[in-house]
Amino acid sequence: MVSPMNGRAELRDDKVITPFGDLAPRPDIRPEVLLRLSGKLQTTLELSQLLEIFLEEIQQAVLVDGLTFHHEPTGTTLAVGRNSLHTANYRLQTQQDYMGDMTFHRSTRFREHELANIEGLMTTLVYPLRNALRYHEALAAAFRDPLTGAGNRVALDKTLAREVELSKRHDQPLSVLMLDLDHFKQVNDEFGHSMGDKVLKEAVKAITGCIRQTDMCFRYGGEEFLIMLSNADQSGALRIAERVRMGIGQLTFAGAKHLQVTSSIGCATLTAADDTEELVTRADTALYVAKDSGRNRVISDLDIEYARQSDDKAEAQAEPQASAEDTPPQLKN
Numbered sequence: 001m002v003s004p005m006n007g008r009a010e011l012r013d014d015k016v017i018t019p020f021g022d023l024a025p026r027p028d029i030r031p032e033v034l035l036r037l038s039g040k041l042q043t044t045l046e047l048s049q050l051l052e053i054f055l056e057e058i059q060q061a062v063l064v065d066g067l068t069f070h071h072e073p074t075g076t077t078l079a080v081g082r083n084s085l086h087t088a089n090y091r092l093q094t095q096q097d098y099m100g101d102m103t104f105h106r107s108t109r110f111r112e113h114e115l116a117n118i119e120g121l122m123t124t125l126v127y128p129l130r131n132a133l134r135y136h137e138a139l140a141a142a143f144r145d146p147l148t149g150a151g152n153r154v155a156l157d158k159t160l161a162r163e164v165e166l167s168k169r170h171d172q173p174l175s176v177l178m179l180d181l182d183h184f185k186q187v188n189d190e191f192g193h194s195m196g197d198k199v200l201k202e203a204v205k206a207i208t209g210c211i212r213q214t215d216m217c218f219r220y221g222g223e224e225f226l227i228m229l230s231n232a233d234q235s236g237a238l239r240i241a242e243r244v245r246m247g248i249g250q251l252t253f254a255g256a257k258h259l260q261v262t263s264s265i266g267c268a269t270l271t272a273a274d275d276t277e278e279l280v281t282r283a284d285t286a287l288y289v290a291k292d293s294g295r296n297r298v299i300s301d302l303d304i305e306y307a308r309q310s311d312d313k314a315e316a317q318a319e320p321q322a323s324a325e326d327t328p329p330q331l332k333n
Helices: 031-041 049-060 114-124 126-142 153-170 184-191 194-212 234-249 276-292 301-318
Strands: 001-003 008-011 066-071 076-081 086-093 099-106 173-181 215-222 225-230 263-269 298-300
Touching: 008 076, 031 049, 031 114, 049 114, 049 126, 086 114, 099 126, 153 173, 153 215, 153 225, 153 276, 173 184, 173 194, 173 234, 173 276, 184 194, 194 215, 194 225, 194 234, 215 301, 225 234, 234 263, 234 298, 263 276, 263 301, 276 298, 276 301, 298 301
Parallel strands: 263 298
Antiparallel strands: 001 008, 066 076, 066 099, 086 099, 173 225, 173 263, 215 225
């Protein structure tokens, strides 16, 4: 470079290093686009709707086929648009908050200036997304049991009614498991209520680890839980129920070496004539049969029906048949 020195020009062999960030493409987005996008993103706290608005608006500036959002702490995954071969991934993080991971999809590779534009557009999403996540978490907390993290009765009533309707509309199976922790009062009496609370928490973790992502666990009351199994017929529900029973039976607790937790489970599968109350009642009846039969077992409503039919058949066969000796003599004229 040339720099002045004592009124003379002297050639110096200085090297100028350009920061890498200055070499990267800058966003090329009209201010009015950012202003309109920012305004529209302020119109909703619904997470899915927020992402739909964001995708629709950025498609006017960058060719994007779809996006996927994942928030690990809440287990939330939402997809908008369609998936394609090529992706661009971003981790959304402020100094205080982790707000999830965003993946953009399209059929052709993203160019550097297009990625720069996406990053520029994403700056308008940060605070609306944080607000939507907080709203989503607050809403979820209203439907969650504060001790175990399972769904509460309010969530159960809403979810089960919807799932029964959907199952009938699409002709898909739906089963429920009613689960009760055996002799739970003894746990509180012998080991204390703090250990009882720990047993409830660990039982829900065991249940969650044994069911599928599409299934849901609700605290029905006390030590009783209802597990909703979407798209599960009777045989599939019984397999899951047995897996849950074994998972709970394998729990161990520090400081309570001799504490053994078992569970009794009743299973019922939706029929065409069922409403939510009838479905839950049949599962509850099966649960009480499991408890009366010795606990730590799975009983289905079909087991009860089969046993009833067998008893009726046995009673019918045991009825005395009229013999010839029992027939009164006929009088002759």
